[in-house]
C-alpha cells in the first residue's frame with residue numbers, strides 16, 4: 392500500500408526513473424539477491440516500504456515471521472544500499488515502536504523508555520532495529536561516505552492498496568469489508584469488537600507518501616537542527632483522533648449500511664488512546680491534507696474498484 396503511494400507521489404513530482412520490485416521478483420530476506428539487485432541498479436535514493444505487516448491477530452499468530460522477516464529485510468537493504476553507494480535512504484517504521492504506557496501524544500524521545508506492547512513486540516523490536524541501523528550507519532559512515540539515512544514512523548494508515556484479508560487486516564479495511572458485506576446481505580446488525588471508546592489516529596496513505604518524500608528531501612542542516620543522532624526518527628500523523636465508535640459510524644455511513652451498529656464490550660479494547668506527536672514534522676513544513684471522511688470515501692471506492 393505505502394510503496395505504491397510513494398511511487399505515485401514521486402511520479403507526480405516528475406520523477407521518471409523509479410525502480411521497483413515486487414516480493415515475487417525480489418525476496419529482500421535473501422542477502423545475496425539483495426546485494427545483486429543493488430549492485431546492478433545502483434539507485435541514488437532508497438525508500439524502504441517493504442515489511443511483513445499485519446494486525447494484532449497476525450502479529451500474535453506469527454511472531455517468528457514478524458521479527459525474522461523484518462530484521463532480514465532491513466539489515467539486507469540498508470547494508471546493500473550502503474555497499475552500492477546509496478547516499479540517501481528512508482526507512483519506514485511504525486508507531487508501535489513506542490512503549491505501551493508512553494505519554495500521549497507520543498513524542499520521538501519516548502523511544503526505548505519503557506516496556507513494549509507484548510502482542511506486537513517482535514515486530515516493534517525489528518522496527519526499532521531498523522531505526523538503529525540507519526542511525527549507526529550515519530554515525531560510522533555519515534562523514535566518511537556522505538550518507539544520510541532517515542526514518543519515519545507513521546501512525547495507522549489506510550487507503551488504496553490496503554489489505555482486506557478477513558483475519559489479518561487493520562481496523563479500517565476490516566470495517567469497510569464487514570459493513571459492505573452486511574449491506575449486500577441486508578444484515579440488520581454489525582457487531583464491532585470492544586467498547587468503541589478507544590481513540591485512534593489515522594492517516595491517508597497518499598499523505599504518508601508525500602510526507603516520506605518531504606522528509607527524504609529536507610536539506611541536511613534543517614533535518615539535523617530538529618533531530619539528534621540517536622533520536623533521528625520522525626513521527627508522521629494526522630493529529631486527528633477518532634473513537635472506534637465514531638470511526639465505525641462513519642464507515643457505516645460511507646458504505647451505505649442502514650442497520651444497527653453494536654459494540655461487544657466483552658472483547659478487548661487495547662490502549663485507550665494512541666496518538667503521535669507530529670510536532671517535529673509540522674515544524675519541518677508538512678501536514679496532512681486528506682481528512683478522515685474524504686479518505687474513507689476514497690478507500691471505499693478503491694475497495695469496490697481496486698487500482
Ligand SMILES: NC(=O)c1ccc[n+]([C@@H]2O[C@H](COP(=O)([O-])OP(=O)(O)OC[C@H]3O[C@@H](n4cnc5c(N)ncnc54)[C@H](OP(=O)(O)O)[C@@H]3O)[C@@H](O)[C@H]2O)c1
Pocket residue numbers: 392393394413414415417418419420439440441442443444460464483484485486544545546547548549552553554561
Ligand atoms: N499500514 C499501516 O497502517 C502502517 C502503519 C505504520 C507503519 N507502516 C509501515 O509502512 C510500511 C508499508 O506498509 P504497508 O501498509 O504498505 O504494507 P503492505 O501493503 O503489506 O506492503 C508491504 C510490502 O512488502 C512486501 N514484502 C514483505 N516481505 C517481503 C520480502 N521478504 N521481500 C520483498 N518484499 C516483501 C509485501 O509483499 P507481499 O504482500 O507479497 O508479502 C508488500 O508488497 C511498512 O514498513 C509498515 O511497517 C504501515
